[in-house]
Amino acid sequence: MFELSLRCPEDRVDVLSDALDALDALSVSVEDADAQTPAEQALFGEPGMPPPKDGWQRSRMVALFAQESGAQEASALLQAQDFFEGCRLLGIQAIAEQDWVRLTQSQFAPVEVTPEFWIVPTWHEPPAQAHQIIRLDPGLAFGTGTHPTTRMCLRWIARNNVKDQRVLDYGCGSGILAIGAAKYGATRIDAVDIDEAAVTSTVLNAEANHVVLTAGLPEQAQGLYQTVLANILATPLKVLAPLLCSHVEAGGALVLAGILERQADELKAAYAPWVQLEVADSEDGWILMTAQKPASAA
Numbered sequence: 001m002f003e004l005s006l007r008c009p010e011d012r013v014d015v016l017s018d019a020l021d022a023l024d025a026l027s028v029s030v031e032d033a034d035a036q037t038p039a040e041q042a043l044f045g046e047p048g049m050p051p052p053k054d055g056w057q058r059s060r061m062v063a064l065f066a067q068e069s070g071a072q073e074a075s076a077l078l079q080a081q082d083f084f085e086g087c088r089l090l091g092i093q094a095i096a097e098q099d100w101v102r103l104t105q106s107q108f109a110p111v112e113v114t115p116e117f118w119i120v121p122t123w124h125e126p127p128a129q130a131h132q133i134i135r136l137d138p139g140l141a142f143g144t145g146t147h148p149t150t151r152m153c154l155r156w157i158a159r160n161n162v163k164d165q166r167v168l169d170y171g172c173g174s175g176i177l178a179i180g181a182a183k184y185g186a187t188r189i190d191a192v193d194i195d196e197a198a199v200t201s202t203v204l205n206a207e208a209n210h211v212v213l214t215a216g217l218p219e220q221a222q223g224l225y226q227t228v229l230a231n232i233l234a235t236p237l238k239v240l241a242p243l244l245c246s247h248v249e250a251g252g253a254l255v256l257a258g259i260l261e262r263q264a265d266e267l268k269a270a271y272a273p274w275v276q277l278e279v280a281d282s283e284d285g286w287i288l289m290t291a292q293k294p295a296s297a298a
Helices: 010-022 068-079 100-106 148-159 176-183 196-208 234-239 241-246 261-271
Strands: 002-009 027-032 058-065 088-094 111-114 117-120 132-135 166-170 188-192 214-216 225-231 248-260 278-283 286-292
Touching: 002 010, 002 068, 010 027, 010 058, 010 068, 058 068, 068 088, 111 148, 117 148, 132 176, 148 176, 148 225, 148 248, 148 278, 148 286, 166 176, 176 188, 176 196, 176 225, 188 196, 196 214, 234 241, 234 248, 234 261, 241 248, 241 261, 248 261, 261 286
Parallel strands: 117 132, 166 188, 166 225, 188 214, 225 248
Antiparallel strands: 002 058, 002 088, 027 058, 111 117, 248 286, 278 286
8 A cells, every 4th residue: 555645735635636536546635734733723614514614724635545656657647737736745655554444443432321321333342331232333324422412312311211102313313312212111213314324224223233113214203202302403403393393292302412502592492482492411512402392282
């Protein structure tokens, strides 16, 4: 394996990425060329929204090639192009062979939800103190337990009685919340998502965890539920307020996540016609908001 390194200005990142892809690079990564210096730039944007800029003022690009000849050819061809002006070749070097699967797996350890409740990748043994576990490997679907919003929802499930309840997981992603509800005794669980890949992922993850649930597209959600869970983002949660509230039975619980601390008042206002939302948990700038539907509500 050989690594071709380049430095380029912000406006050349996309064209160089496309060119490297066309030149059969196995992968292309981009990082701040000024990282760990006073000139380092943060490009954090709001979740679900594009970052404030497409790239750093100076980016370091690294492309991997299977053969040194491929890296050398790509280097020569790129340097001959007009769009390479202002860019610089940093070098080509051999990369030691590694067990990439094992290296990747080592980055994902069991995740603690509560001291007794853990999310454990299939290649790990559960911690000794884990009385309840969800087996889940990192994948494409959102919600593998590493994000605070997922952990807060699972903590709520673990600390509240969902035994024998009918539960709706709206925007199920990997199905982790629906699986968590099943682990804690819910018996009639619907998990829905607009993404068919998420539905498939949920079915497979449920089977791997030996729990029973029904997964499908949003129209599958029908009738009333004693608990409705939705870990999405603030904007869609506001749009979905009438729908989600209509699925909560009188006296039932609504549990919402994917909300930043500064968005609490927006969500309270959006849901005020139906329920009174309150902040129930917080972690790393994210909050969990919950409400109980009035017992007299229709």
